[in-house]
Amino acid sequence: MKAIDWELAAVGGYYTAINFSKLFKNPQPPRFKKEGWFGKDTKHMGVDKLAHAYSTYIVSELLYHRLKNKTNDAPGIEWTAAALASGIMMWSEAFDSIEPDSGWSWEDVAMNTAGAGFSVLRNAVPGLDEKIDYRMMVKPNEDIYTISGQKHFEQQRYFFAIKPAGFKGMEDSPLRFTELHVGYHAKDFLYEDRDAGIEPKRHIFVGVGLNFNELLFKRSKSKTMRTVGEVTTYFQPPYSALHVNVTE
Template identity: 35%
Template sequence: MRVVALVACLAILGAALRPEVSLAQPSAASEHRSVPRAGGQHAGPQAGASATTAPATTENLEPPPVSPTFSSLSLLGDHLHAVRWELGIVGAAIVTVGIKDWDWGNGSGFQTIEEGWFSKNTRHGGMDKIGHSFSTFVIADLLTDRIRANASDPTGAPITAALVAFGIMGLVETVDGFTGRHRFSREDIVANGVGALFSIFRNTVPGLREKLDWRIMYTPASFERPGITTDAGILPPYERQRYIMALKGSGFETLRNTPLRYAELHVGFDARGFERRERELGYPIERSFYVGVGLNLNEVLFGSGPQPNFARYRDTLPGWAVRKTFEYVQVPYTSVYHENRFSTVRRVGGTFRD
């Protein structure tokens, strides 16, 4: 499933429907700023007894990661109510893509399929499985943010968001079972679960969000061999996708005040030669791992370093939208990689040859 790009964009639009709610993420700079007191004075060691007993205010407008538990159905209902607009937009986006790209509405009896995982005789070389995981992760991650921003009690937000995202993607897979083209795949359900669990992990381990991003890179046509063009559908084809884990220097205290805060370490995967157009152009089947370094665009644009940037706009709605986009999307030509092709197979007469 390639629901990521449209879901991410429309989920951000969903947030825009509620501009009165802060979309700010806690930043390293805000965590260390002093908090002004009434009259422009700053609290200090000579403050009176009343100041020592008063609860400290904070500029962090989003709660820190909380324990991934919730205690009652009423809390779950509060979480769902907090993201009702976002869920409506995500649902509308998926239905639109389903009708346009996935043949929804061309009904047939319910069918299942054994698709496999990453082997050479699979349909997409595993790219579709990573796409399922990534899509579920993005939906869960965005919903986690919105629950934390809007719910009266955000306790367990990552669990609620992951369950909802897993349910949404499970429903998508079930509807696929009636199309006759895609069919229901148990492997896709497992992949959805992996994405949901990763979202919980990333949003509950303290500091992990600041250190680790999972992104998709979609390269322009000029990046690939001539002749590869986009599908007529809404979402991009698999043959120009690459999935990347990015470890960010800015997330580490020891690197935060050094130039390495702008750098990232990347590990990536893609598969080529599995799609029809690639076969027509003579692509060999290749599944590749990548390691490399990249530029942290969020740190360049919104970081608190000495260079002038847009840091003062980071907590506005446009700033939030840009920062979230760069959490999930790797911009082409902002990184360099060393490629390791761990298999190269050519199809000859419908069979495979090493």
């Protein structure tokens, strides 16, 4: 932890800052709230649960890579990063527990743990990070991206990207520039949609996309360009993949 004290303070400070205002918006005594998972009767149709897993995964990955750099890849750092990320997200969840219309959600905590766990798996199993990513893609709307409320969840697609480039025998083939995607998104769950009698829809999708890191950045001599390439292993640029719903 001492090796990444500044990074840890920055991430912890960020989540404190974005939640701090909840202390002044009619805070209630801490309590629990059962939010459900992916049911049509849930507020965000489960997209928020995948967002929790993704956020914890990103924080865990960030801390892992900083630890890897600062400790010369010491053994066990993937567990340290995941534990710290989970702790930060539990701190954030504590703020939800005092909101008038929210509460401590064990479903959120479970998905946070799943995101941290995937980070551990991806960094502990040799070569797995070259084979699979957990990503988010945002579909732009009239605001480009709606910062808060339900709309930004409707814009988000979460998926696993399986990368041929990481498999033996395909690392030098043209297939290394492509990926297979399997994921989930939902729509028509906004309050105005429900009030209008529109049925919420959940979609599991499959598709193909471009491996931008392999295509543009991985072999670059520029450290900046390689860093940009790393970003594309966590975030899929919009309109850069073809997805087809397999459930309606």
